Amino acid sequence: MRILRGAEVSARIKEQVREELEKLQVKRPGFVPKLAIVRLGENPDDVSYERGAIKKMENFGLQAQSYSFPQDISNEEFKARFREINENPDVTGILLLKPLPKQIQEKEIDRMILPEKDLDGISPVNMAKIFMGDGTGFAPCTAEAVVEVLKANEIPIAGKKITIVGRSLIVGKPLSMLMMKENGTVTVCHTKTLDLAGTCRQAEILVAAAGKAKMLKEEHVGQDAVVIDVGIHVNDEGKLCGDVDFDSIKDKASAATPVPGGVGTVTTAVLAKHLVQAGMLMTGKG
Ligand code: NAD
DSSP: OEEOOHHHHHHHHHHHHHHHHHHHHHHSTTOOOEEEEEEESOOHHHHHHHHHHHHHHHHTTOEEEEEEEOTTOOHHHHHHHHHHHHHOTTOOEEEEOSSOOTTSOHHHHHHHSOGGGBTTOOSHHHHHHHHHTOTTSOOOHHHHHHHHHHHHTTOOOTTOEEEEEOOOTTTHHHHHHHHHHTTOEEEEEOTTOSSHHHHHHTOSEEEEOSOOTTOBOGGGOOTTOEEEEOOOEEOTTSOEEOSBOHHHHTTTOSEEOOSSSSHHHHHHHHHHHHHHHHHHHHHHHO
8 A cells, every 4th residue: 555645745835835935035025924823722732733833834934923812812802812913914824723712703703814814714705715616715724735645646536436524614525625626526424424334435535534533444445545534633542543544444545644644744734835825915915
């Protein structure tokens, strides 16, 4: 089985980012796009993701800054702070770490974020663009990362039977649209799907985004299928694993992404790509 490593895909995106940044700096010398990572509370997973994302932006020649707020901040107070970040001309793009605490009206924030700064595709404008196949918006980084992994590894999508397990707004749904745009024939599975294993086995490309550790096993994978694992979990031994039981599928799949070292690595690279694109949008306007 071929292992589809995220590092190689990320290196390819890094090269694209470097080229785009050069073009941007011809138009606007000295300009380095800046990412604002907005975090509420001190969830260790968020803090660790934020640290990784800041390192990645700097490694790609970009800037990132954390804007953290107390977990119990009121909805009104957070909206006021978020508005300041949104309107700050020094902020090129925004990543809001979710889920948000219960008192925050998440939909209000999703509607408030400026679409041209919305690097993770949470605003209704960007969602509509993905739905319409309009490439001028930002797709959620993880969904786009799945397509990047396939393209970088020259795995064709057009005409292929693709099954996505998961229908969330941040992964499954937008990914189904991106795959259709690439002319894939898409099936989306969820908690009410009957015969999950049978449906998954039909797929030539199987994407796991269910958020259940090691849920997909050999019985879910068709012979020689390509398996892309979006899941990230910490197991009982404190190690990372995905939604796919990697050991159980390795003699059946033709290729698969590992966890760690697969889609997650590419997700932050896509975030960097979106940040430079946001810099271009901002420069075009100015
Ligand atoms: P979510 O919980 O919002 O959605 C999970 C989806 O899977 C739901 O639509 C649900 O219907 C479906 N599902 C759950 N259990 C199922 C089952 N037994 N059978 C069939 N369908 C089932 O999760 P999410 O935010 O979409 O994230 C999915 C996974 O991806 C999580 O493990 C998350 O940690 C990971 N993730 C990774 C990245 C990355 O950068 N790699 C980014 C975001 C999320």
